[in-house]
Amino acid sequence: MGSESSAKQFAEAGADLSLVGVSKRFPGFTAIDDLTLKVPAGSFFALLGPSGCGKTTTLRLVAGLEEPTEGKILIGEKDVTDTKAYQRPVNTVFQSYALFPHMTIFENVLFGLKRRKIRDADKLATDALALVELAHVAHRKPAQLSGGQQQRVALARAVVNRPALLLLDEPLGALDLKLRRQMQLELKDIQSEVGLTFLHVTHDQEEAMTMADTVAVMNEGRIEQMGAPEELYESPKTVFVATFLGQSNLFVGTVSGSGSEVITVSASGNELRVPVERAVAHRGEVTVGIRPEKVSLHVTKPTLTASQTMIGPGHVTDASFSGVSTQYLVEVPGLGEITVFAQNMSRGDHARLGDEVYLSWDIEHAFGLADAPPPSARFVSDTDTASVAVQEREKLEAELGEF
């Protein structure tokens, strides 16, 4: 029995994953375009993007379920591009769980261990089921379990093999919110406990942000931006990232002045300032963004310090109270509707519908993006239903306009 072969041994620790210039083209479209990515050993890495952005294809390439059209895939130092799925030290928690319906839960968990002829397989499988608190259903069939239980079995079946790399394909998609939270914590625990490298694919930005050390935002087969969750949220570099991760108010303007620390962008007569190091482009037409919770609302014109920007006056067009905060929509002439999240503190200004208000924020929170937002849907992601509704309406208006 060749116990030297790596596939038959447990990974001591997670391994690095590298994708070098990987492309995947299907007849008619490119799913992944020249992707280069390095996932350090032991990290929890999330690939985040809307459906169809190529994240699942990336995962399938790593698992060995698809072959790349171009490029190389390395796990640890080994090039696994030409190896088959069963030869790779990788396990996947499938979106559909894919539990074998003709086997018991226990047999499902045992499956990978048996294939690699691991000793004490029965004990390891029992332990893995105990880890996900499902020891009591070991002898049932998958069809007799609830969705959440099946999901945990799928996780146990993958984790029990101690793969160098664990791939998670939207594994929490089918769970309700409470179970989802619980599983997120459990996953995180398991990851830090066994020190595996996790590659997590999801379209849920909150899930990616709470769980992952590093998030890569994918769009149309490319990585838009990669970094720690806070970094991505605080300093997005593209419009897609700024709108897909949370909400952003975006203003398009022209750079009218640049100093050593801030550049000034004039948009419809308003002077917006952005720190130089937080701006991607420093000349020409740029997009300036600010997160809604960074914006303060004033009913009287505030006195500004040097480190603040103010716009206004504008009118409150919508105010919705949601307990801890109130979401305002403020219509500022020339800049359109601006979203503001105001904390409901005892002090501070409250505004009512139709009130004239001024908006201000600290310059250090503003960010400058290279690309311009699409003409509609500036505050929501492309895939948001509200955005789709706006786009549909515009299409309809354009159509009607032709008559």
Place this chain on the structure above:
Amino acid sequence: MAFGAFQSSAPPGAPVASAQVQRKSPVALWLLLPGVLYLVLFFVTPLFSLVITSFEEPVPGGFMGEFQTGFRWENYVEVVSTYFSHIGRSFLYASLATIFALLLGYPIAYVIGVKLRRYPLAQALSLVLLIAPFFISFLLRTLAWKQIFSDEGFVVATLKTFQLIPSDAYLTGTPFSVVFGLTYMFLPFMALPIYTTLEKLDLRFVEAGGDLYANPFTVFRKITFPLSLPGVISGTLLTFIPATGDYINASRDFLGATDTAMMGNVIEANFLVLQNFPAAAALSLILMASILVLVTIYTRRSGTDELL
């Protein structure tokens, strides 16, 4: 019940099954009525008639084929002792044909049901090809095989030329040609049910197997084949049951000879030629009972209730 093999319901006692138990409504009973009437008229009644016939005794001093109601259980002993070798041969030939049909039919079903999934046109064409032989009378097809295997035919001549068989060898009227004929005849009955299950096989299970370190052979052995078992069991039953009672292939007029006669041939001869109706009836009932016993053991052993 043996024919539970044809349905893929959940095992009794499972929580899933109990939820599916339907309330008996009068409408359902009315809908059942035509079927029940049909079966009573054309299955139960003839079956009773057959049982009564099997115990009939000859009219003393009567003509050939003249019998009267009685309880002559010796009929059974006589047919078993007389036709023992035919009974054994029937099951042997049918088993061989079932095995060969499975070995040939499974790969065909796999290719059509799994490999051709991405090419719907090729898949449809292959299915038509598989069913196409049904458009020609099976008598004609069997006669055609008789011609192909005849002593002057191409197959025998070629085999002799290459000295693969002795120069005085022949194929017609041998067990080989009978088993061949049975295999050929029932191949679609084997392949189609297997195709039906493989066509629905969720390939994500296959992917998951590969992801869990199983090589393609193990994936087949542990995942694909077990998941296609309902089709395999249906196919083997649809082949084995009719093949055991088949009397065309083994007949002297087609691919068989006197020493390849199966139970069907003997029953036919007793009913139509010898006019020994009680013997024919007794043989029919023995055939029916033994198939029922074998099939029950088979479905129990293969654990159909373990499936899904």
